Amino acid sequence: xxxxxxxxxxxxxxxxxxxxxxxxxxxxxxxxxxxxxxxxxxxxxxxxxxxxxxxxxxxxxxxxxxxxxxxxxxxxxxxxxxxxxxxxxxxxxxxxxxxxxxxxxxxxxxxxxxxxxxxxxxxxxxxxxxxxxxxxxxxxxxxxxxxxxxxxxxxxxxxxxxxxxxxxxxxxxxxxxxxxxxxxxxxxxxxxxxxxxxxxxxxxxxxxxxxxxxxxxxxxxxxxxxxxxxxxxxxxxxxxxxxxxxxxxxxxxxxxxxxxxxxxxxxxxxxxxxxxxxxxxxxxxxxxxxxxxxxxxxxxxxxxxxxxxxxxxxxxxxxxxxxxxxxxxxxxxxxxxxxxxxxxxxxxxxxxxxxxxxxxxxxxxxxxxxxxxxxxxxxxxxxxxxxxxxxxxxxxxxxxxxxxxxxxxxxxxxxxxxxxxxxxxxxxxxxxxxxx
Amino acid sequence: xxxxxxxxxxxxxxxxxxxxxxxxxxxxxxxxxxxxxxxxxxxxxxxxxxxxxxxxxxxxxxxxxxxxxxxxxxxxxxxxxxxxxxxxxxxxxxxxxxxxxxxxxxxxxxxxxxxxxxxxxxxxxxxxxxxxxxxxxxxxxxxxxxxxxxxxxxxxxxxxxxxxxxxxxxxxxxxxxxxxxxxxxxxxxxxxxxxxxxxxxxxxxxxxxxxxxxxxxxxxxxxxxxxxxxxxxxxxxxxxxxxxxxxxxxxxxxxxxxxxxxxxxxxxxxxxxxxxxxxxxxxxxxxxxxxxxxxxxxxxxxxxxxxxxxxxxxxxxxxxxxxxxxxxxxxxxxxxxxxxxxxxxxxxxxxxxxxxxxxxxxxxxxxxxxxxxxxxxxxxxxxxxxxxxxxxxxxxxxxxxxxxxxxxxxxxxxxxxxxxxxxxxxxxxxxxxxxx
Numbered sequence: 052x053x054x055x056x057x058x059x060x061x062x063x064x065x066x067x068x069x070x071x072x073x074x075x076x077x078x079x080x081x082x083x084x085x086x087x088x089x090x091x092x093x094x095x096x097x098x099x100x101x102x103x104x105x106x107x108x109x110x111x112x113x114x115x116x117x118x119x120x121x122x123x124x125x126x127x128x129x130x131x132x133x134x135x136x137x138x139x140x141x142x143x144x145x146x147x148x149x150x151x152x153x154x155x156x157x158x159x160x161x162x163x164x165x166x167x168x169x170x171x172x173x174x175x176x177x178x179x180x181x182x183x184x185x186x187x188x189x190x191x192x193x194x195x196x197x198x199x200x201x202x203x204x205x206x207x208x209x210x211x212x213x214x215x216x217x218x219x220x221x222x223x224x225x226x227x228x229x230x231x232x233x234x235x236x237x238x239x240x241x242x243x244x245x246x247x248x249x250x251x252x253x254x255x256x257x258x259x260x261x262x263x264x265x266x267x268x269x270x271x272x273x274x275x276x277x278x279x280x281x282x283x284x285x286x287x288x289x290x291x292x293x294x295x296x297x298x299x300x301x302x303x304x305x306x307x308x309x310x311x312x313x314x315x316x317x318x319x320x321x322x323x324x325x326x327x328x329x330x331x332x333x334x335x336x337x338x339x340x341x342x343x344x345x346x347x348x349x350x351x352x353x354x355x356x357x358x359x360x361x362x363x364x365x366x367x368x369x370x371x372x373x374x375x376x377x378x379x380x381x382x383x384x385x386x387x388x389x390x391x392x393x394x395x396x397x398x399x400x401x402x403x404x405x406x407x408x409x410x411x412x413x414x415x416x417x418x419x420x421x422x423x424x425x426x427x428x429x430x431x432x433x434x435x436x437x438x439x440x441x442x443x444x445x446x447x448x449x450x451x452x453x454x455x456x457x458x459x460x461x462x463x464x465x466x467x468x469x470x471x472x473x474x475x476x477x478x479x480x481x482x483x484x485x486x487x
Numbered sequence: 488x489x490x491x492x493x494x495x496x497x498x499x500x501x502x503x504x505x506x507x508x509x510x511x512x513x514x515x516x517x518x519x520x521x522x523x524x525x526x527x528x529x530x531x532x533x534x535x536x537x538x539x540x541x542x543x544x545x546x547x548x549x550x551x552x553x554x555x556x557x558x559x560x561x562x563x564x565x566x567x568x569x570x571x572x573x574x575x576x577x578x579x580x581x582x583x584x585x586x587x588x589x590x591x592x593x594x595x596x597x598x599x600x601x602x603x604x605x606x607x608x609x610x611x612x613x614x615x616x617x618x619x620x621x622x623x624x625x626x627x628x629x630x631x632x633x634x635x636x637x638x639x640x641x642x643x644x645x646x647x648x649x650x651x652x653x654x655x656x657x658x659x660x661x662x663x664x665x666x667x668x669x670x671x672x673x674x675x676x677x678x679x680x681x682x683x684x685x686x687x688x689x690x691x692x693x694x695x696x697x698x699x700x701x702x703x704x705x706x707x708x709x710x711x712x713x714x715x716x717x718x719x720x721x722x723x724x725x726x727x728x729x730x731x732x733x734x735x736x737x738x739x740x741x742x743x744x745x746x747x748x749x750x751x752x753x754x755x756x757x758x759x760x761x762x763x764x765x766x767x768x769x770x771x772x773x774x775x776x777x778x779x780x781x782x783x784x785x786x787x788x789x790x791x792x793x794x795x796x797x798x799x800x801x802x803x804x805x806x807x808x809x810x811x812x813x814x815x816x817x818x819x820x821x822x823x824x825x826x827x828x829x830x831x832x833x834x835x836x837x838x839x840x841x842x843x844x845x846x847x848x849x850x851x852x853x854x855x856x857x858x859x860x861x862x863x864x865x866x867x868x869x870x871x872x873x874x875x876x877x878x879x880x881x882x883x884x885x886x887x888x889x890x891x892x893x894x895x896x897x898x899x900x901x902x903x904x905x906x907x908x909x910x911x912x913x914x915x916x917x918x919x920x921x922x923x
């Protein structure tokens with residue numbers, strides 16, 4: 052068992068490793084840095100002198116907003132959506148931020164968002180892409196491909212590397228960016244490195260995003276990253292933060308369908324409880340197949356209690372073996388599912404899983420962590436927890452184990468949540484294989 | 488200028504290189520092989536003994552078709568779509584073949600197809616993935632991700648490496664797979680290697696696909712690959728074969744929009760004439776911006792005559808520089824656009840570009856090649872050529888140049904189209920940068 056203490060960064064932003072790592076059993080070279088001042092790096096492929104005088108056209112005559120410092124290419128133009136018949140009935144444009152925007156998950160997700168399949172064919176949108184110094188060129192490539200796709204609903208694309216700039220007025224923040232674990236890095240190290248990214252992004256959301264921004268954290272370890280993010284955004288309701296466990300739910304549904312010999316659309320009410328890690332609890336006690344309890348359909352209890360959970364956990368690793376890379380396509384599908392579950396009413400009697408902030412939960416799970424639980428939505432972007440679930444000893448014991456892990460992770464990042472001195476005593480390494 | 492003659496493969500299937508390459512100026516090690524017998528390689532992740540007895544459910548009681556030898560995982564199940572209220576109103580399931588299915592373009596495209604955004608939310612589909620020995624594991628990974636995506640419309644997925652098996656009853660064939668050009672390989676060599684692939688796939692389509700299959704060739708050189716493919720499928724109407732020039736059209740629209748300072752949805756009637764190569768002709772003479780001729784809006788004739796075409800041609804290369812890989816996402820978007828243009832009526836007064844077989848074309852372009860031209864569709868999968876286009880000397884000269892290139896490519900693959908001895912005198916290397 053590795054233990055480590057980290058000093059809180061808000062008060063001691065630039066400690067040397069030797070100062071931070073008092074009372075550690077193993078030395079680590081972690082640096083706790085406050086946000087360095089970074090230049091606002093943006094790109095725009097169309098200079099004013101390149102633009103011809105447009106044809107006489109009513110919406111062109113309005114004074115254009117000056118957005119030249121942040122937009123990209125053809126998306127630097129301004130439009131009056133109300134001036135045209137075909138766009139007049141559209142909803143008000145929404146601002147969607149995607150971090151890690153040059154990565155493979157985003158490369159799938161951005162085009163799904165732009166196509167209208169997520170928010171609907173009457174929802175124009177602005178995509179704000181957050182990358183890093185290293186990825187800014189690739190971000191331009193992404194923006195160019197978005198240009199070439201001619202999506203009518205995609206009205207603005209901007210790219211940048213400073214979250215305080217890119218997160219401006221964000222109504223959705225899809226936080227995918229995270230550092231992958233380097234060779235030899237332990238989970239405590241990963242928690243700290245990515246935790247710092249999410250602390251900064253929480254602060255940035257707090258400073259500049261819409262007060263009702265919905266945040267979905269995908270970068271791992273996503274539950275604790277989401278906790279760090281919401282703790283650093285005290286002016287945004289903690290209820291607005293989600294950690295993505297939807298891919299686990301989808302995989303669990305598929306495995307139950309395969310075992311039962313039914314199509315996956317017959318499987319419902321599947322909860323992933325707890326952490327997006329190997330301690331996650333895919334719940335077969337409350338799940339249903341064709342409206343019947345799973346245990347009435349799948350009699351193989353040994354399979355349910357052991358192989359099922361393992362299959363869900365190991366799916367990512369199995370995929371990497373087959374495919375040579377991680378599951379970007381199905382992850383992005385599950386992000387779409389997670390968003391849709393918040394903007395469309397949940398089907399009667401069903402629910403969906405999301406890692407959400409525990410604050411008065413009805414199950415007796417520890418408060419003040421981000422824990423995946425069953426949720427329902429009226430389609431307004433908000434959700435409520437499902438009350439009519441049952442527990443047995445087998446389920447509850449596993450829930451307590453994943454809860455213990457999340458509490459340990461929380462102690463490990465106390466320096467990033469403003470709760471004092473971090474103390475890392477993670478019981479074992481439970482990172483899912485193939486997770487970024 | 489490199490010249491080479493190739494013997495026709497139908498009559499001399501296993502010539503040694505020295506026999507083939509009589510009268511060549513440079514030796515090439517090309518082998519013209521007839522289709523070797525290959526084992527039917529398929530995968531199925533659910534064995535019958537793994538499947539529990541299903542719950543009493545009317546549609547489960549029907550005798551399942553034996554598809555175990557070709558299906559994948561949860562898609563091995565059979566369903567009666569008419570037994571359920573929510574699927575009863577759906578259309579009849581369609582079979583869609585995708586070759587190069589383990590590649591990046593397909594990795595975007597397959598999920599778009601499965602989501603219903605291409606063929607509609609009432610169109611169930613079967614995806615048949617063609618790969619190679621080398622990619623069969625990756626294909627399984629793709630099928631697993633499709634499983635995990637829980638798309639309700641996706642009812643069958645099968646994978647294989649033998650086109651005679653995978654193309655069975657195909658109603659759409661999206662032929663993306665092609666060998667990339669190796670170091671030092673000339674265009675003639677690429678034409679021959681990929682031509683052989685497309686000759687074999689044409690024969691397979693001819694043997695087992697639906698008599699009205701629609702074929703979109705994406706693998707490059709796509710025009711000549713499409714010609715080879717249709718020549719090897721004499722029982723399928725040549726009109727059913729397309730070479731993808733839609734990405735070029737989309738890029739041309741975006742560049743015109745950027746130059747004019749308008750959003751891309753204001754640009755219409757853009758034709759790409761000819762070959763998907765650097766000799767392609769993006770037509771600004773007939774194109775419109777806000778319903779007006781482009782030349783009335785963009786007065787910079789120099790830009791139109793030189794920079795515009797160059798920008799369209801060089802977009803792929805520019806993207807590779809930015810992004811580090813080729814434009815898989817926007818290519819897949821353009822394939823979606825190409826399909827949609829055939830299954831939805833073309834908007835009044837507009838058209839779309841597609842590389843189609845010249846057979847009585849009204850423009851005076853050489854017959855019996857695959858040439859990108861302006862098309863309109865009633866949405867029935869078929870198309871007609873647009874008659875009301877104009878030509879000036881500048882446009883016509885460029886059309887003749889791309890026509891000459893396609894005629895030279897045709898002579899170069901005569902051994903693959905059953906038209907005798909090949910003679911390669913390609914004037915220059917006009918492969919688009921970054922094309923597969």
